Amino acid sequence: MDELKQLVDDIGRRSYDAQFGKRRLPEVFDAGLWRNLEESGLTRLTTEQEAGPREVAVVLAGLAAHAAAVPIAETDLLAGWLAGQAGLDVPAGPLTVAIGADGVARDVPWPADAAVLLAARDADGLHVGLLDDPQATSGYNLAGEPRGTLSYDTAGLTRLDGAVGEELIRRGAWARCVQIVGAFDSALALTVAHTSERVQFGRTLSKFQAVQHSLAAMAGEIEQARAATDLATAAVADHGFADSRSDYAVTIAKVAVGRAVTPVTTIAHQLHGAIGVTIEHPLWSATMRARSWADEFGSTASYARRLGRWALDASDPWDVLISCP
Incomplete structure (x- = not known):
């Protein structure tokens, strides 16, 4: 590997x-x-x-x-x-x-x-x-x-059969989660490099406590998204895309990754300042891909509603939130 x-x-x-x-x-x-x-x-x-x-x-x-x-x-x-x-x-x-x-x-x-x-x-x-x-x-x-x-x-x-269509959407949703995490990694690397090199008031941006907190929050969102995506990858690898356990894991990943898009991309652009919003800057390619991919093969909200319906229909909603239904 x-x-x-x-x-x-x-x-x-x-x-x-x-x-x-x-x-x-x-x-x-x-x-x-x-x-x-x-x-x-x-x-x-x-x-x-x-x-x-x-x-x-x-x-x-x-x-x-x-x-x-x-x-x-x-x-x-x-x-x-x-x-x-x-x-x-x-x-x-x-x-x-x-x-x-x-x-x-x-x-x-x-x-x-x-x-x-x-x-x-x-x-x-x-x-x-x-x-x-x-x-x-x-x-x-x-x-x-x-x-x-x-x-x-x-x-x-x-x-x-219609089930093939459902699996096709699930495959696409999983792929976009994986790709978004890859884009997140690029955005984080670019942001860390920029804040380590950019000097203001006699010291690099990364020395300011507010910037450190923002970087930590950004990294935390990314790792949460990565953990959910890794779970989905393990599920589809072990059980196949057609399995209900994979369906559950991909749904979780789509929600977790989709909800991380806004804070991750917002922090990255805030710390880059104006240069990060230009098409010539590599950050733009990473963050705009993440924002676009989040809505493909089903929006974050649609998967969140689906997870909510599972919880409402379950005999014990806690089981839905901590394990495969």
Whole structure:
């Protein structure tokens, strides 16, 4: 695992250094990074390399920490897995998933840079198929990552049970939690470095007690989010994404990570001052990714309500709060 972390860090850092100062809206697909990931066997770890969630988590978090402009989670964990469930062949290269309902799929990641696999959810189940030349509107999230909207019909698509759709959302929610923690780590490292180097009134910012308290609060929020995400990773690794225990653990992680986004990003920008809000500064790429990803595959509030319903329906709500229901 340490060797994998080092490999991902080396690849991500080279891409990060090459893109430094070149960020723009929307983000441009990093073809060089994708080529390096493919050559290293990191783009399809679960579908071709038979790796598990723990290895995938290392890749997702590591690349998120370097603001990688590629659909790494979408290609393998989501589209590759879903295509396997439907018995579909998919092309080589980057993939993405368009999750839709009522004929419209919104916020499709990287629609112009990846082959699009449609996952249409309705009362009859999940309809899956590879789209030929999809016409998606152009847009992007807060971090500048491309997002699009497209219309579709379900004629000729493969029908799967609705439970597959639920697992797809769970996989995406878990992936975003892992990626957000990776972005948090980047934001913390940048903030610690800035406060250790910036001098005001004859001493570095990190010497001021208020700054120390803010850094401690930021680190505490991150570690709480990491603990919940690590629990979810252990659950999906031990039981699989379809298991109810994984469902519970991912729900907890989505709530914990989502609630940490505001304090972590706010403190990071406060301690950086005005420079941290510019697109050229690396902090912007980390914090805006965290804010954008928090609302994907279900909002923090929706998962909190779900956890609350479980507690209300349980014979002993305490069991829901301290263990798997």
